[in-house]
């Protein structure tokens with residue numbers, strides 16, 4: 001039977017989108033479970049931020065094999081920024097990487113993000129979406145910083161979930177403490 | 178006057194004439210070692226999980242001791258802390274208490290019975306340790322690059338001092354256990370190398386900082402161990418000559434050479450030159466690295482220090498080490514895997530019996546098993562780790578002599594043949610090919626070192642000749658032949674049955690067999706689909722890609738090369754990427770069309786791939802002749818790929834196991 005390429009691609013495309021959608025929703029279903037188990041004294045935001053840390057810790061480990069200093073500090077920061085953007089894209093975002101105004105500064109920009117939509121569907125606050133992304137990336141950087149012996153920081157500058165039209169995160173070297 | 182433990186005279190050994198430099202004595206500290214051969218320390222996971230030595234471990238070492246013909250024979254590195262943070266392997270020998278001394282003494286006794294020099298090794302596995310506890314330890318809490326390891330806990334200053342003390346105490350126990358020479362292991366990312374490397378040591382106390390600070394713990398260990406060892410027991414250290422960690426800002430090669438000088442200053446009597454880390458992205462000892470690739474590092478080491486330099490790393494044959502020792506570029510030939518594969522390897526060199534050596538094929542299964550908490554096994558040597566089981570290692574003569582027909586002269590058939598013949602059976606090996614070796618005739622043409630697989634056949638050929646196996650090459654075994662010969666036993670070692678594409682277009686003349694491709698019997702077009710994603714398919718795809726073909730692999734397994742052990746598989750993944758090979762796993766060929774093939778994934782998604790040749794490498798069990806043998810009431814065994822298509826290792830192990838059972 002000959003292959004109808006358009007049909008096959010659209011089938012795969014549909015599958016990819018529904019898979020992503022299910023994964024996003026599953027996160028919020030589990031969020032509900034975690035909040036219930038945490039009890040009345042726990043703040044939902046704290047529960048979610050803890051989840052972001054656990055995700056970040058695990059994802060950070062998977063970044064380590066790819067980290068590479070052979071192209072110097074700038075090359076290393078670029079590989080890292082691309083990995084962070086790539087992660088977002090896998091989740092269904094549309095993220096790109098560009099050099100910031102100052103040396104050693106990289107901006108990760110996301111123009112489209114499915115997380116606010118899911119959050120809304122499950123009644124999670126929009127600010128939580130923004131803060132969890134930031135916390136997750138900060139936790140990823142903890143292991144990467146320790147591994148490469150370079151203090152790194154990432155800050156959220158704008159967020160779609162705050163109604164700012166795009167999410168922008170600034171990756172740079174932290175001052176040595 | 179240097180101390181000599183055992184007198185050896187090699188004048189009657191032919192190999193000592195061919196390789197005169199290997200059989201010259203050398204003084205290490207105050208010890209005179211009769212030759213230049215060393216079995217390098219090798220974890221084997223054969224000890225009890227409580228760290229006590231077992232019979233299996235003792236007999237394993239006894240054979241290696243016989244193998245070094247009077248040279249140095251080192252036992253595996255022992256861990257030294259009761260908390261077991263430094264323990265890297267479940268079956269690693271322990272030495273944190275005097276209670277381990279009697280067991281360890283059994284090993285030094287076994288080595289001495291072979292008149293070899295018994296070496297003891299101290300090895301805290303540092304950031305690769307803690308198999309049984311939650312945290313390993315290291316100079317700084319730098320996360321591991323590989324997930325399989327436990328998180329690292331930064332050692333306090335007091336902890337560092339305790340660790341130094343533990344080395345000294347363990348060395349004392351080693352001496353009490355009767356060992357003659359002491360070694361500190363600073364190999365592949367274990368604790369000593371963790372302290373030395375700028376990648377993993379970020380301390381600010383006296384055990385960190387500049388290179389001298391990072392060497393401070395090592396210097397104190399050397400000095401402390403030297404103190405307990407006294408003048409007569411030399412102390413050496415294995416040290417990285419190149420960490421190959423430039424991507425994570427490890428030490429430079431120049432810094433490594435400085436550490437050699439510092440170790441010499443601290444009193445080391447020799448240095449074993451090592452390289453690479455488990456966390457390095459560069460391969461060091463797999464088959465794709467040519468033999469002798471690293472020997473220049475020994476020369477460089479000798480330019481920096483005046484104490485003897487020892488080195489291993491893909492020095493599988495005696496010629497190069499002999500030459501380098503003669504040229505003053507190396508002092509001692511270290512051997513690890515070649516003596517896992519053949520414990521008597523250097524002895525055979527000495528005896529002029531090199532053609533009787535079973536060569537290591539550098540597959541790294543032995544390493545992969547250590548990391549999976551499994552006891553040592555060798556891909557190519559079925560007896561490895563079974564030395565203590567006499568009925569397995571030295572099977573008795575058969576009670577009743579049988580006429581054995583072995584169908585197939587591949588590695589499975591040959592292994593079975595010589596073992597059965599040795600035990601007194603009359604063995605006849607048939608192959609429809611004119612040559613022995615089976616599929617390895619083709620497999621050896623795959624790139625990245627696969628020609629080394631052929632060494633197995635060379636060894637088996639000699640064994641078969643010595644055992645008096647009868648060969649009938651160019652003879653296909655048919656039902657008629659079996660009925661005519663009516664042997665007592667038939668062993669089917671006929672290799673696999675290659676799959677057919679049971680789909681529309683399955684009879685297309687663009688479909689060819691992998692073996693014909695590998696032997697150059699058929700022409701292959703520029704665009705190729707390789708059907709089958711196990712190692713034969715990967716080997717074939719790489720072979721074709723090297724000829725400039727555009728190759729796509731389509732295979733049913735969930736991951737390509739799942740039959741290759743993880744310590745080697747990652748190399749193939751890189752080579753496939755480098756050679757532009759696309760791989761579709763968990764897929765089948767649904768149709769062969771004029772343009773190419775249609776692939777169907779497990780979930781039903783289909784797509785076309787353009788190609789002018791389809792190569793079949795997918796295989797299944799071989800059922801032919803089974804029924805005939807059974808219906809004649811003849812004893813039947815099926816071995817190797819004929820039973821279930823696997824690999825060279827299974828072929829050899831199956832062959833051996835049936836050979837000793839017949």
Ligand SMILES: Cc1cc2nc3c(=O)[nH]c(=O)nc-3n(C[C@H](O)[C@H](O)[C@H](O)COP(=O)(O)OP(=O)(O)OC[C@H]3O[C@@H](n4cnc5c(N)ncnc54)[C@H](O)[C@@H]3O)c2cc1C
Nearest residue numbers: 585587588589608609615616654671672716817818824825
């Ligand atoms: C390209 C390629 C790459 C490979 N790479 C690797 C690798 O890297 N590592 C690894 O471990 N393995 C590898 N393999 C697999 C390995 O070669 C086989 O697993 C191994 O050879 C199996 O041995 P065997 O003795 O069971 O069968 P075979 O080697 O297939 O031998 C079977 C023999 O039986 C003979 N025969 C069959 N029927 C009859 C009959 N009726 N009468 C007489 N003779 C008969 C055949 O002519 C053949 O010589 C590779 C294979 C290929 C093709």
Ligand SMILES: Cc1cc2nc3c(=O)[nH]c(=O)nc-3n(C[C@H](O)[C@H](O)[C@H](O)COP(=O)(O)O)c2cc1C
Nearest residue numbers: 217218219220253254362489490491512513514543
């Ligand atoms: C299974 C295995 C276990 C090893 N265990 C040790 C060990 O206990 N201590 C050590 O210093 N090196 C150890 N090594 C490293 C070897 O001693 C040797 O340096 C290395 O394998 C390279 O030599 P080769 O090419 O001859 O195998 C081990 C290597 C292997 C393959």
Ligand code: SF4
Nearest residue numbers: 537538540541543556
């Ligand atoms: S398992 Fe492989 S690498 Fe290890 S000794 Fe045996 S053949 Fe060599």
